[in-house]
Amino acid sequence: MQKKTFNPLDWMENPTQQQQLTEQNLPPVTDNNSDVEKIIKNIEANQIDIAPNYNDWINIGFAFADEFGETGRNLFHRVSQYYSGYNSKECDKQFDNCLRSKGQGVSLKSFFFLAKQAGVSIATQSHNPRPFSLANRKQKNGVEQESSHPEEQPREVMPTFPKSIYPELPEFLQQVVAIATSDEEKDILLLGSLVAISACLPKVYGIYDGKKVFSNLFLFVTAQASAGKGRMVHCRQLVNPIHKELREEAKLHKQHYELDLAEYNAKKGKEEGVEKPARPPEKMLFIPANNSSTGAYQLLGDSDGKGLIFETEGDTLAHAFKSDYGNYSDGFRKAFHHETISYYRRTDREFVDIESPCLSTVLSGTPKQVSALIPNAENGLFSRFIFYYMNVNPVWKNVFASTTDNGLDDYFEDLGNQFYELYKLLKNNGEFQFHLTIDQQDQFNKFFEEIQSKYINLQGLDYMATIRRLGLIAYRFCMLFSALRILETGDMTNKLVCEERDFQATLKIIKVLVVHSGKVFSELPAEEQKPSRKNRKEKFLQALPKNFNRQKYLEVAKTLKIPSKTAEGYITSFIKSNLIHREQQDNYINLSIEETEEVKEVKEE
Incomplete structure (x- = not known):
C-alpha cells in the first residue's frame, strides 16, 4: 500500500493486555459483531473504500484488534480491499502491529462513523440509538424534528500527564501549577515553566552521548483558538527578573559608552593614540522572534550566546523564517544541539562565531501556525520541539474563580523572585555537572529502545528523529528537576544526581508527549512528490x-x-x-x- 501519514496512539499508562484467541476460546457472536458484519456486507455490495487516509485505516485496525482479537483480521481485509493500493501481505502486517499495540482504546464507534461518512448505511445499529441532542434536531414548518445529517466525528481526546506525578515534583513547580483549573492547564504551566527556566541555567550541564549539553528546550503548545493556551504566558514572569537584570546591565554599559564616546570626540584630532570606544553589547534574555537573521544572531551573541524566544503567536517566528532577511532557521536548529553559529556583521565588517549557543523557545498557536513554521514532517525543526496538543473543552469556565488574592500577575511575580534567588546562587558558583545513576541509565536506554522499536514498527523511519531527540529532551527534564531541588535542599555541591522520583516523573511525561508529537506529526501537510517530467x-x-x-x-x-x-x-x-x-x-x-x-x-x- 502507498505510504500514508500515521498518528500514533501509543505508550499510554497501563495498556490493556490482549487475550490470545484460539478456536476453542473465540468470543461469541455479539451485537457489535453482527452489526459490523452487516455494515461490511453493505461496503462489499457497493465496493466503497471507507478509509482512504492512513490514520482512518489504522484506527479501523485498532478497533477490530481491540474488539475481536485475531478474528478481526478477516474483517480488516474485507474493509481494506477497496483501497486502490490494497496489498494482502501489507494488510496482514499492519493488523499484526495493531494486535501488538493492544488496540490503544480505539472503539468500534470510529468504524461506524467512517462507514456512515462514506455513505454506507449503518441503520442496523438498532440496539444503540443515537442520543437525543439539540445539535441534531432542526425546525420544519414550526415542528422540531431530528436532523438527518451525519454525526460529527467524535473529537480525539489527547492524554494529559498522570496526576500522580504532580505531588512528586519539586516544590517550586508544585506552586507554579497550583493555580491551574484543568488538567491541560496544569500540563502547559509545567512545560512552559520548565522551558522558560531552561534558558536560565547556564552553569548546569551534563554529558549525553559523549557531548556536553545544557538544559535548553523548545516547546510548541498548540490548540484551536480560545482553548486556554494563553495561560502559559505567565511562565514568562518566572524569568522576567533575569531579563530586567540584563537590561539594567546593558543600560549601565551604554551610559559608560556614551561618556567614553563624548571624551573620545573631544580628544579626537588633538591627542595621539586615542581609541574609539567599542559599542557595548545589548544584553537581554528575551530575544524577539520578529527579527532579521543578523539581528537575532547579534542579540544572541551579545548575551553570551544565551537567550529565550517566548512568543504567544507561533506564526511570528514562521513569518521571520519565510522572509529573505529573517530566515535564521538554520541557526535556530543548530542552537538546539549547541552547534556553533556563524554570521557576518556588515557594520563592523567581520565574521562572528557564537560558540555553544544556548537558546530556549516557548511558542503557542493553532495547528495551522505549526504548519506555517514547520512546512513538512521532513523539516529538522519538528523533531527538536516538544509538542503539546490541547483538548478543547466546550464548557464555560468560571472566570471569577481564583485561588490567588491579588491575581495571577502578582502570584507569578513572587515565584519569579524565588527563582531569581536560585539563579544568583548558580551564577555565582562554579559549574554544576548533572548525572543519572547507573540504574537510571540502564532504565533510560531500555525505555527509549522499546519506544524506538515500537515506532519504527508502526511508523517507519520518518519518526525516528523525534524519538531520539525525545531522549535528549528527557535528559534535560531530569537536569531541570535536579537543579530546582536546590531550592529545597540548599545543597550547592557541584555534582547534581537525579532523584528517582524526578526520573520516574520524566518517563511518565515522555510517554504522553510521544503521543502528542504523533498527533501533530499526523496533521503536518505531506510534502508533494513532483512527478519528474520526461523530455x-x-x-x-x-x-x-x-x-x-x-x-x-x-x-x-x-x-x-x-x-x-x-x-x-x-x-x-x-x-x-x-x-x-x-x-x-x-x-x-x-x-x-x-x-x-x-x-x-x-x-x-
Missing part, C-alpha cells in the same frame, strides 16, 4: 519495443508527434550512446529495455 527524447526511447525496424519507430514517433527527421536523429544518437544496437540493416534492439529487466531481476533476487 520528448526519453519518452520516445521508452515507447520503443525491444525489437523494431524503421517503420515501427516512425509509427511510435508519429503517436508522440515527433517529426520523422527528428526521430531519425534520435535513433542515431541512441546508437552512439549504446542505448540501441543496430544488429543489421533495418533491425534494431532496444538495450534500455534489457537493462530495465536486469535491474528488476536483481531486485527480485
